[in-house]
Amino acid sequence: MQRFFRSALLLSMALTLVAPVASQTTREHVLGGRGIAGTGTTRKAVSVEGSAGAREVVQRIISLIGLPDTAFDVRESMDVANAEATTENQGKDRIILYNPTWMSSFRSSIRTNWSDWVVLAHEVGHHVAFHMDPSFPNHEAELQADYFAGFILKRLGAPLPEVQLAMAMIGSDQPSASHPEKTRRVAAITKGWEAADRGGGANVIPAALTVPGRFDVSVPKVIAPSGPRVALLIGNTNYAVAEKLKNPKNDVIAVQRELRKLGFSTTTLYDATATQIADYLRLFREDAQDADWALFYFAGRGVEIDGVNYMMPIDVDLETDREAVRRYPQLRLDTAFAAIERAKTVRLVVADSCRIDPSYPPDASNLPPASRVFSVLEPPRGIVVAYSTRAGTYALDGTEDLSPYAKAFIEALRTPGMELDKVFRRVNAEVVSATRGMQEPILHGNWPAGDLHLTAN
Secondary structure, eight states: OOOOOOHHHHHHHHHGGGSOOSOOOOEEEEEOOOBTTOOSOOEEEEEEEOOHHHHHHHHHHHHHTTOTTOOOEEEEOTTSSSEEEEEETTTTEEEEEEOHHHHHHHHHHHTOTTHHHHHHHHHHHHHHTTTTSTTSOHHHHHHHHHHHHHHHHHHHTOOHHHHHHHHHHHSOSSOOSSOOOHHHHHHHHHHHHHHHHTTOOSSOBOSOOOOOSTTGGGSOOOOOOSSOEEEEEEEOOOOSSSOOOSSHHHHHHHHHHHHHHTTEEEEEEESOOHHHHHHHHHHHHHHHTTOSEEEEEEESOEEEETTEEEEOOTTSOGGGHHHHHHHOGGGBTHHHHHHHTTOSSEEEEEEESOOBOTTSOGGGGGSOGGGSOOOOOOOOTTOEEEESSOTTSOOOOOSSSSOHHHHHHHHHHTSTTOBHHHHHHHHHHHHHHHTTTSOOOEEESOOOSSOOBSSOO
């Protein structure tokens, strides 16, 4: 549903962006140059708490895509040229810095109340698309954030000419190492606005933006799929009660990078609460219903109770698993089945998590899997579930930067033209070999008829 705000409200919020802030506690940040006019070099910046108006703008943007509980720290800094997105505390703290003097000057130069919204929506887009990964190509990141800003501005009711004008004023005529030229950026923000006008989903940024311009070769080529492909990836590492895991965040970052090369639009979430898992799956259902392929990937702690697998969020006490899963039905893995069930061709769920029933006594974990009986629930027709391990066994985090399963999955994805069923046959064999038989992946469900290849024909 589109939401519109009165111009008086927009004006009042824009003006408060430069109002004095209540708290002037300073903080120092190390920035990597991810901003509208960043240089790409590491440097330091000092900030204070952003104005109430700036925080409200960001909160409205987040609420618009259905995630009101997602926390952003919005701060003023005279050490940034205009605005930048960054993370701290191993990615757990999401920060947006903006220069209030530049924002005021920018607003005056284009004389539109939408200027602040364009700038801040662009920075939120960097967080939504997980552009803090330093290996993410600069130009692609900026175009995706521009697309997201256009989408949000349409949902807010901004006229397209004003959105285009704002981006034209921000952009440069010539490309730089960090940013494309303005013609491509205006085209990207226009595409986002038009996608929202057609009623598209809000939480997925396209894998590839076909934007006309003289410098298209600077954007990495992406294999075009036969139809839309979407993926939602959740990686939970920093659990509040249980021992922290090593690799889920690394796994989803690495997997999403490979999926984007294959033409997937991706949304990546890490350290998710129970509420956030439910919210993201609800939003993903909107995107999957128009997709040809839909993939959900979960990496983190998991349990299996009475044949039902559960994704464990970071805010659940894992010492009381059975009580937790009764109170949080949205943690069932089959909620992901419902999210992808309307995709046209491929409906795939990947779960890289343990499948141990916590009701077993401690010494039962030493028994071979064959000595325990599990009534595993089969997925609905048309949905394939790839478990990283058999029922009643553990999924290993591994000693490297990626879990054994994620590493094998990524290597299989890199094989051009491989049929989808062979991808998982290879993954299963490699995981068994890498773990010396301690972990054996399993697949449930049947692929649709016809040859399914990772690359387009």
